[in-house]
Amino acid sequence: MHPVLFNIALVGYICATGLALAYLIQRDELVHRLQSAATLGAWACHTIGLLAFAIESGRPPFGTLPAAISVAVWVIVLLALWAERQYQLRVLPAFVLPIVVVLSLKSVAARPTVEDMGPTLGGAWVWVHIALALIGIAAFVLNFAGAIMYLLQERQLKAKRPGTFYYRLPALDTLDRLSYRTLALGFPFLTTGLILGAMWAQVAWGSIFTADPMAIFSFVAWIIYAGTLAGRAAGGWHGRRAAYFAVFGFVALVLTLGAGLFLPGRHGAS
């Protein structure tokens, strides 16, 4: 049952991405409505698919990394739907959905099955570790989208030649606040998630960094985000500098997921 639902969801996300990009170029009410419908429909399928998977396997649906990414996508779409309404950001899907599709493709390429569950996975703490990290990642995807939009709008304003982005994107101040909020939201989740992971690693494997590439990259990402948050809170960082750091942080995060998916290690999905 659930593979079909995941496939429908993926097709829905792809359609929604196309529509969102079309809306960015040509502001058309109908296109926006179709995009909203496609996103909601895909997300609903995704939700049912995850529930079916969880019931079938008898545990949370993020026992393997590809499955966990699928859950991350689910949280990203949920957050994006909220932020779109909260900030009146109708163009947000155009910046978030492409990431959703790339991540979904990855998780589909290695479709989760119940047998994949590693034997070392046990204990409630691991599930909490994964869940918190996922919410953190989802918030940082939005943080990245906000940063990209900020950089585009800032460029337009500096260049003084209004183009499509000038008209479609919201004010710099709005985008900067979105970045700050998502950073402040994601950071505690990522931090707690990493601490739990480290504690569990200490207990289970006897060391925090057992040469696990995913753990190392995630620590790099954490340092970048910690630095940005400190800069914003204490150093008056904002705008372009904060946006650049959001991009760096996201790159580190992508490397983290990439390492988990393609490099051998304790998180390994091989």
Add this chain to the structure above:
Amino acid sequence: MALFVSGLNHRTAPVDVREQLAVDDDKLREVLRDIHASGALGEAVVLATCNRVEVYGVADVPGEARATAFRHLCQQRGVRLGALEPHLYTHVATDAVRHAFRVASSLDSMLVGEPQILGQVKDAFALAQSCQTVGPALHTLFTQAFAVAKKVRTETEIARHAVSVSFAAVELAKKIFAQLSGRAVLLVGAGKMGELAAKHLVEQGAFPIYVANRTWARAQEMARALAGTAVPFDELATAMTAVDIVVTSTGALAPLIDRATVQRIMHDRRARPLFFIDIAVPRDVEASVNTLEDVYCYDIDDLRQVVDANRRERLREAQRADGLIEREIAKFLARQSDAEVVPTIVSLRERLEAIRVSEVRRTLARLPDASPETRQAIEALSAAIVNKILHSPITKLRESSRAGMGRSWTELVHELFGLGRST
């Protein structure tokens, strides 16, 4: 009876022709009553603004109705109708609907998207209503035109982007700060354009306002006008540390504000964005200020460039609006034409059904021994024949009405089947 609009506008007639037709509301009432009384127009609305004079009406012969209407308009001002004729246009049926929708939506305006026209159309409609020259056709047309105008306004951005330099500056400020309420403004110099831009900012909620001028008395005067505070001219840098937007329009020959000063200020401001609107020529702010982080500096040419882009954006949106209007016209016509042919279809059915019933009754009366099956078969046969005959004319009527030919077809059907007078 056909819907039509005829008149002249800023494209077809120069201002010296348009101004000859300017009439006040009282005169307009008189004209409306006169042209209605003439009988050439079943219904009439006259729209007279400084950019257009148009008569919307329903008439059997639009050409004649147009001549009547404009003869009365001309009489009011002693203008010769012949002088007007070359400037007049007339749209009939679907084209008239399109024209009404485009005018109300401000797509036919000199400045596309300008907001006044809708109010003017509403006033003209209300005036005609008060003179009782509005019937069902124009009532439907205008209420629909208002709905379409509203839709165009909300679903496209034809009215969104500023087409004046001072409003473009306000819009830019909004693209930087999101909301202007609570943003502090410093106005330097006494130029008219600067004052205008400051006023627009105040209207958007900008507060507090500081005013600096070389002449202290002038600064105080302008501060009073803007409900702001005058600051000494030699404390510009201090004032700039506290504000978000700086509007400059002095007559100074060299820049008053240089890059080094702004750089120092930005450090003290903890890098809150600062937006310079430099309307002075020669410029008051060094152009290189724009290269500093969080500083945006627009001079008069930059603002004009933004206005040009906004114009292009409005025109792009106007194209989308035209597409939207075409869809609305199709919907309007479908509704209208169905309403137009439905009574004919109903009376046609009734007529044939009456013939069928009476003929069946006559036949059955002559066949007293007929079995119930035979009676039933005769009923079924007659009903089938009637339906077969009706199918083609009904289909044709619906099609023709959608093609805008409904009226002549309904008349033909009425004539052919002896249905009595079509409305």
